[in-house]
Amino acid sequence: MEEFLVPIGRTLTSFVLLVFVTLVIGKHINSHKNHYSFALSVSIGSFIANMGFHTNLKFMDILIAFIALLILYYLCLLLSWRSRWIREWLSGRPTVLIENGKILDMNMKKLKMSIDDLNQLLREKDIFNIGEVEYALLEVSGTLSIIKKSPFQPPVKRDFGIMHSHQSLPIELIMDGKIIAKNTNGIYSSDWIKGECKKRNLKVEDIYYAVINTSGVLFIDKYEDSLSSPVDVE
Known part of the structure; x- marks a missing residue:
């Protein structure tokens, strides 16, 4: 029985x-925006696999090495944040193509x-004509x-003389038929x-989802959609 419990517990x-x-640091790892975050994500996968399945290795030894890796990664983050020279050395720089x-063939x-x-x-x-590109x-x-080169850039509101309108982040008010209490402040109270x-x-x-969109308009989606033949892509 122990031979089954040990790998299950380790996993x-x-x-x-x-x-x-x-x-804690998932946003840094998932983005892969530099060399050491990519290296960390690969190393974490290896450590976790060994923790769970490699029973010949002591769990505490792997755990200590894993913690040491995280400390090293945090130090890299700290040094990169404080020094631009170190940041360029650790993170690399973009290349103009x-x-x-x-x-630039070189x-x-x-x-x-x-x-x-x-x-x-x-x-x-979504660019199929390389001649549209000014910088890459x-x-x-x-x-x-x-x-893109100027003739191929999409128009913006300013090009049509449309004045800027204020936008904000959406505020979710109801989800799964329940009011989201932490968002009920200011004018968007429960009442x-x-x-x-x-x-x-x-x-x-009755409401599946309600949100104040970026334009300040209330959007409501009910549980009952009243669609006679909804599309099912599965």
Whole structure:
């Protein structure tokens, strides 16, 4: 029985530890915006696998090494935040691939990147004509940042003389038929929410989701959608 309980216990412990680490520094790891965050994500996967399944290795030894790795990563974050020189050395710098509409073949050679690779990255940005690009930079994360030439840039409201209108983050008020208490402050109080529901002959329990959108307008979605034949893509 013990031979089953030990790997199960190690796996559960390592999983809980992974969830905790992800909650603390998950945004840094998941973004892969620099070299050491990518290295950490690979190393964490290896450590967690060994914690859970490699029973020949002592769990405490792996745990200590894992904690040491996290401390090292935190130090890298701290040093990168304090020093731009260290940040460039640890995180790397973006590489310009297109400048003034011209492909920089020397930089392409340094990265061992072909024209096909560049075209693929451009297509992922919905650009099928390389002649539309003024500048293109390959970020450390591997994503491509671009600036289109002026004739190919999409128009903005200012081009049409439309004045700026204030926008804010959406405020969720009701979810799964329950008022989100932490968001009921200011003008969006519980009484205000219930009053808006009453205007629409609804109860809070009837509403699946209600949110104040970025324009300050209340959006409500009921549990009953009254659709005769909803689309099912599965």
